[in-house]
Amino acid sequence: MAEQLKLSSSTGEVFEVEPEVGCMSQLIKNMVEDSGTDETIPLPNVKSNILKKVIEYCRHHKDNPPEEIVKPLKSANLSEVVSEWDDTFVNVEQDTLFELILAANYLDIKPLLDLTCAKVASMIKGKTPEEIRKQFNIVNDFTPEEEQQIREENKWCEDA
Known part of the structure; x- marks a missing residue:
């Protein structure tokens, strides 16, 4: 496997990531298994600013897997449900949060999808x-x- 994977956002910006970081995405993992790692992997549905956030999440959780989020949420206060880092990570503008949900779904990163959806659920709860x-x-x-x-x-x- 290549030393770095090259991921191209919808705007054409290329990000280099470690294979174990990129392969937290089931989509990227499947692409790497099918086509190898020499080519830049196009991610036409993910903008640069969102891809940067996704990479930040994957790097943080590469060696530190997130705990599963219990559903339904026991509290509307997300800090009581997830780690402090995860709570801070999803404390973003609403538009960014929804773009992160779409990216996590497209890239097939279940823990990130669960986290971002839990944030929305906490905004609705009660x-x-x-x-x-x-x-x-x-x-x-x-x-x-x-x-x-x-x-x-x-x-x-x-x-x-």
Whole structure:
């Protein structure tokens, strides 16, 4: 295996990473197994700033695997659920968080996908639908009658 893998972001910026870091991505691991490591690996769905964050995560967890996140989350405070480093890592702008989710899914890095989704879950946990809409800038396009009908149909989940 090559000493370094070359990963190319959607903007064409090339990042060199250790094979064990790059291969934390199942997608990259499969590409390396299929095609070898001499060629630059194109990642057209990942912007440079996001790829940089993904590499930071993989480097940190290369020799320090994250603990599995228990679901459902026991607390809306993510620092009670994950390590301090992971909590700080996902303490980013909402747009960056969603791009990290998409990148983790595309690159098939399950622990990163679990972490980023847990962050979103912690942002939702214990909030009313109105608070969630405000948090994520979601427009409520239901009529009051439709909203009441949905509340009646889903009353069981609010009681739980």
